[in-house]
Amino acid sequence: MPDTAMLPAHGPAAASVHARVDELLDHHDRRLGLSFEAIKSGATTAYQAAGILKWTRRERSLVDMDPFNQMLAVLETAAHLDVLVAQRRLTSVDTDGVRHYQMA
Secondary structure (H helix, E strand, C coil), X not given: CCCCCECCCCCCCECCHHHHHHHHHHHHHHXXXXXXXXXXXXXXXXXXXXXXXXECCCCECHHHCXXXXXXXXXXXXXXXXXXXXXXXXXXXXXXXXXXXXXXX
């Protein structure tokens, strides 16, 4: 589709929707890679992986965030890990209500 101005519900308007889509795709590709590396380095749960990753533009640790944002970070990590399972790069198994991830 032709590019157009982006008028988001919050934040400033931008000249290109395509540029923002490309930014988001790049961001999620990076996060998938970092999530994969967290499991490769020994994390087995989304919580453990989120604890390895850095958060926000300030590169904060999970423990330095308030509980609500910690929960969001763990949920985002779980979503990325589930994408990696769907891509067959990881496998997962649920044990006692906890999803554990490992290398495929």
